[in-house]
Amino acid sequence: MQRIGVFVCWCGSNIAATVDVKKVAETLGKEPCVVYYENYQYMCSEEGQNKIINAIHEHKLSGIVICSCSPRMHEATFRRTAQKAGLNPYMVEIANIREQCSWIHKDMATATEKAIILGRAAIAKVHLNTPLQAGESPVVKRALVIGGGIAGIQTALDIADAGFEVDIVEKKPTIGGKMSQIDKTFPTLDCSACILTPKMVDVAQNEKIHIYSYSEVAAVKGFVGNFDVTIKRKARYVKEELCTGCGACTEKCPQKKVPNDFNLGLDNKHAIYIPFAQAVPKVATIDPDYCMMLKTGKCGVCSKVCAAGAIDYKQQDELVQQQYGAIVVATGYNPIDLKNYDEFAYSQSPDVVTSLEFERLTNAAGPTGGVLLRPSDRQHPHTIVFVQCVGSRESGEGCGKTYCSKICCMYTAKHAMLTREKYPDTEVYVFYIDVRTPGKNFDEFYRRAVEEYGVHYIKGMVGKVSPENGKLMVQASDLLDNKQLKIEADLVVLAAAIEPDPSARPLATMLTTQMDTNDFFTEAHPKLRPVESATAGIFLSGCCQGPKDIPETVSQASACAAKVIGLLAKDKLLGNPCVAESNELMCNGCSSCEKVCPYGAISYVDKEFKMPNRTIAVRRVANVNPAVCQGCGACTVACPSGAMDLKGFSNSQIMAEVDAICK
Amino acid sequence: MEQNNFKETVLRISGVNPKKCMRCGKCSGACPNYDEMEFHPHQFVSMVENGEIEKLMTSPSVYKCLTCFACVERCPRQVEPAKLIEAVRLCVIRQAGQNHLKPDQIPEMLDEDLPQQAIVSAFRKFTK
Amino acid sequence: MQVEKNFEPTVVAFCCNWCSYAGADLSGNNRIQYPANVKIIRIPCSCRLNPMFILRAFQRGADGVILCGCHPGDCHYTSGNYFARRRMTLLFSMLSFLGIEKERCRVEWVSAAEGAKFAATMNDFVATITRLGENKKLEDLRCKK
Numbered sequence: 001m002q003r004i005g006v007f008v009c010w011c012g013s014n015i016a017a018t019v020d021v022k023k024v025a026e027t028l029g030k031e032p033c034v035v036y037y038e039n040y041q042y043m044c045s046e047e048g049q050n051k052i053i054n055a056i057h058e059h060k061l062s063g064i065v066i067c068s069c070s071p072r073m074h075e076a077t078f079r080r081t082a083q084k085a086g087l088n089p090y091m092v093e094i095a096n097i098r099e100q101c102s103w104i105h106k107d108m109a110t111a112t113e114k115a116i117i118l119g120r121a122a123i124a125k126v127h128l129n130t131p132l133q134a135g136e137s138p139v140v141k142r143a144l145v146i147g148g149g150i151a152g153i154q155t156a157l158d159i160a161d162a163g164f165e166v167d168i169v170e171k172k173p174t175i176g177g178k179m180s181q182i183d184k185t186f187p188t189l190d191c192s193a194c195i196l197t198p199k200m201v202d203v204a205q206n207e208k209i210h211i212y213s214y215s216e217v218a219a220v221k222g223f224v225g226n227f228d229v230t231i232k233r234k235a236r237y238v239k240e241e242l243c244t245g246c247g248a249c250t251e252k253c254p255q256k257k258v259p260n261d262f263n264l265g266l267d268n269k270h271a272i273y274i275p276f277a278q279a280v281p282k283v284a285t286i287d288p289d290y291c292m293m294l295k296t297g298k299c300g301v302c303s304k305v306c307a308a309g310a311i312d313y314k315q316q317d318e319l320v321q322q323q324y325g326a327i328v329v330a331t332g333y334n335p336i337d338l339k340n341y342d343e344f345a346y347s348q349s350p351d352v353v354t355s356l357e358f359e360r361l362t363n364a365a366g367p368t369g370g371v372l373l374r375p376s377d378r379q380h381p382h383t384i385v386f387v388q389c390v391g392s393r394e395s396g397e398g399c400g401k402t403y404c405s406k407i408c409c410m411y412t413a414k415h416a417m418l419t420r421e422k423y424p425d426t427e428v429y430v431f432y433i434d435v436r437t438p439g440k441n442f443d444e445f446y447r448r449a450v451e452e453y454g455v456h457y458i459k460g461m462v463g464k465v466s467p468e469n470g471k472l473m474v475q476a477s478d479l480l481d482n483k484q485l486k487i488e489a490d491l492v493v494l495a496a497a498i499e500p501d502p503s504a505r506p507l508a509t510m511l512t513t514q515m516d517t518n519d520f521f522t523e524a525h526p527k528l529r530p531v532e533s534a535t536a537g538i539f540l541s542g543c544c545q546g547p548k549d550i551p552e553t554v555s556q557a558s559a560c561a562a563k564v565i566g567l568l569a570k571d572k573l574l575g576n577p578c579v580a581e582s583n584e585l586m587c588n589g590c591s592s593c594e595k596v597c598p599y600g601a602i603s604y605v606d607k608e609f610k611m612p613n614r615t616i617a618v619r620r621v622a623n624v625n626p627a628v629c630q631g632c633g634a635c636t637v638a639c640p641s642g643a644m645d646l647k648g649f650s651n652s653q654i655m656a657e658v659d660a661i662c663k
Numbered sequence: 664m665e666q667n668n669f670k671e672t673v674l675r676i677s678g679v680n681p682k683k684c685m686r687c688g689k690c691s692g693a694c695p696n697y698d699e700m701e702f703h704p705h706q707f708v709s710m711v712e713n714g715e716i717e718k719l720m721t722s723p724s725v726y727k728c729l730t731c732f733a734c735v736e737r738c739p740r741q742v743e744p745a746k747l748i749e750a751v752r753l754c755v756i757r758q759a760g761q762n763h764l765k766p767d768q769i770p771e772m773l774d775e776d777l778p779q780q781a782i783v784s785a786f787r788k789f790t791k
Numbered sequence: 792m793q794v795e796k797n798f799e800p801t802v803v804a805f806c807c808n809w810c811s812y813a814g815a816d817l818s819g820n821n822r823i824q825y826p827a828n829v830k831i832i833r834i835p836c837s838c839r840l841n842p843m844f845i846l847r848a849f850q851r852g853a854d855g856v857i858l859c860g861c862h863p864g865d866c867h868y869t870s871g872n873y874f875a876r877r878r879m880t881l882l883f884s885m886l887s888f889l890g891i892e893k894e895r896c897r898v899e900w901v902s903a904a905e906g907a908k909f910a911a912t913m914n915d916f917v918a919t920i921t922r923l924g925e926n927k928k929l930e931d932l933r934c935k936k
Binding site: 343389393394395397398400433459460461462463464475476477478479482484 | 683685686687688689690691692693694697698703705706733737739740741
């Protein structure tokens with residue numbers, strides 16, 4: 001039997017003016033099991049709280065009902081009060097007689113009557129309350145960053161700076177990501193490599209950071225504070241710990257016809273390669289699709305020239321198990337495939353390039369050594385046409401994306417400006433739908449391209465590009481002048497839309513995080529929780545969450561690190577004790593609950609049950625992980641056998657409230 | 664047909680929603696007969712949206728459109744300007760006495776390479 | 792149906808903790824009135840609402856039951872209100888099958904910012920229930936003491 005105490009608060013005159021608090025207290029005092037009642041001006045004051053504590057001690061109360069303001073206001077306060085008095089904090093129920101009674105009613109009799117009913121419902125509920133203990137789970141003081149682009153690098157550096165261990169998993173042989181392929185950055189035009197490579201070196205030299213390059217996340221288990229991750233280290237056929245990155249093997253390798261993906265296929269590399277000079281880790285990797293030794297067993301040149309003896313043709317993929325407290329997703333983006341855009345002749349002419357390819361064509365470390373040359377005949381182009389919004393802002397029924405890719409306006413202005421600066425004899429046309437330049441010094445930058453560098457900005461989309469006699473005929477309309485233009489261009493640059501990396505979707509499944517229809521990760525709240533996913537312990541950094549430029553990516557990366565540090569700084573995580581619980585004796589193993597759980601908190605286990613006549617039966621029953629469960633209760637209703645219940649909001653408690661109200 | 668109803672009729676016949684247009688001009692960029700037309704595909708979309716249908720109906724542009732559907736194919740937002748032009752043309756043709764092609768004109772226009780289908784389609788396009 | 796003169800219906804409102812309960816609090820903060828017939832029960836999410844609770848309320852003599860949750864897409868638990876929406880659709884068709892006025896049961900999406908909407912909804916709902924009169928079909932007389 002419970003011994004219940006009822007405390008009615010006046011809230012000054014907020015409640016007392018319309019509710020007869022004395023009558024409420026006296027009436028509720030007659031309810032069964034209520035052994036003590038009281039009314040006081042300010043229950044939440046220290047004096048009021050002391051009254052509650054004393055009453056709990058004196059009358060050995062096992063549950064208390066406080067008729068006061070909204071539980072959203074002071075539930076936590078009164079739970080602490082109960083805890084101070086040695087009562088389980090979850091033995092407290094609040095009847096909301098201010099926001100939902102005294103403030104909205106004017107008639108004293110009506111309001112008092114309603115307050116009594118609300119109080120009765122709370123008493124009925126507290127009858128069935130059980131002491132709940134918030135589960136504790138330890139936090140592994142180590143973070144995993146998936147993706148080694150600028151987002152991952154910045155997040156890792158910031159987390160390591162706070163003293164926590166960080167692992168970066170990067171699927172490419174080197175970290176650096178897209179930023180390492182870029183020549184200059186807008187709007188300051190500083191050299192991308194000059195600002196990125198020092199950060200890459202910082203990562204390499206930081207004792208707290210460990211890089212798993214040429215690796216992928218293979219499996220993720222566990223929950224916030226305790227993720228159990230399997231990392232697949234792909235065989236690079238070079239012993240990472242022995243390779244000194246001298247590059248002797250890459251020079252001597254006889255297989256020279258391997259498309260260089262770092263230069264987006266604009267030139268070739270050797271079958272054993274280091275992606276670029278500043279690669280981190282600076283370790284060679286063998287491309288197994290092209291290496292003669294791996295394919296036919298005849299060659300072995302690299303092994304002969306390697307002074308360190310790092311080449312290992314028999315290397316196998318390796319699985320590494322590691323525990324993490326938090327996981328950061330920084331999987332980044334890719335330009336979309338333009339093969340469906342026949343009108344721009346991308347697959348018909350090598351002189352139609354994407355903006356990222358153009359970036360490599362102008363990069364000093366690129367295939368042309370920084371001299372702008374047409375890919376087809378290695379001649380200097382004199383007329384260049386830039387086409388914006390290729391694949392962005394479409395209706396979604398075609399092959400494009402519905403969103404604005406955000407970065408294209410600015411990098412196109414940058415390309416146009418740099419081209420005019422280096423090659424003033426070049427005519428540069430930019431075809432745009434809208435020029436979108438929100439950002440610090442962005443619009444000034446675009447205006448400079450037009451005013452100082454004489455880039456021709458034309459409003460109108462290009463309708464057709466056709467290769468004719470070694471030139472590219474560009475047909476477009478000038479909407480402002482209302483005429484159709486036919487431009488004979490040497491080079492056409494397409495600002496392709498960007499899309500999330502294809503590795504993101506399988507990863508989202510592994511992490512049980514949400515994605516939108518475009519495969520961008522969904523943040524927990526678009527305004528207030530922009531770097532957290534809805535799944536506890538999973539954080540989002542960079543373009544995996546939406547298109548972003550470098551400054552935005554870096555700020556999000558640091559914000560993300562702050563959130564991770566906040567989590568890792570805790571020794572233990574206190575869970576929400578109001579979680580689902582399965583009655584194993586009633587569970588029939590149907591999996592209905594597992595399917596509706598948005599957090600993947602429910603798993604099924606085979607369990608032995610003692611049956612009559614000393615037999616043992618193995619049954620499949622639901623098992624809720626209280627550290628993952630957020631207590632929404634979807635499973636409780638989905639359960640056909642009624643085995644699933646939610647602590648703190650149990651079926652019987654809610655039914656009791658219903659009964660009390662309808663009495 | 665009253666003037667106010669023209670827009671409604673054009674939209675109903677074509678099934679096009681000109682509000683979907685984001686004014687990128689790719690339709691006019693792709694149009695192979697641009698120079699022949701007084702009003703260009705992107706203008707058709709905005710003029711229909713503004714209810715300036717009569718101007719379009721009296722313009723030869725309606726007949727200059729090749730109905731090649733390049734604009735429909737290229738439009739990034741599936742606005743389908745050619746269907747709109749076709750609908751404006753139908754608005755003209757459905758009015759009495761607006762036949763633009765008489766059967767006795769046909770023999771002089773015939774040439775060897777002209778497919779049968781073109782004649783049928785010409786009747787559809789230019790007569791009531 | 793005969794409307795009794797001073798009929799005061801009993802209305803149970805289930806409100807999700809994150810949006811609608813906060814919305815109800817907001818209408819209190821702004822002193823927007825709605826009838827005292829409405830008694831609110833707090834649940835963590837609209838998907839916690841077992842349709843059995845609604846039937847239980849009708850059985851015990853409630854004249855109307857309303858479920859308020861976050862707007863679709865805004866659920867604190869990401870998908871709970873979608874489950875609630877489906878379950879309620881089924882309940883509605885069952886109520887019509889039983890011959891109960893399905894207006895006695897309603898689903899509304901009220902965000903934490905929509906205090907005025909909460910009050911307006913409750914005013915409207917109580918008016919509807921008052922018009923419909925006492926719930927006699929589903930009430931279990933054995934529960935009446």
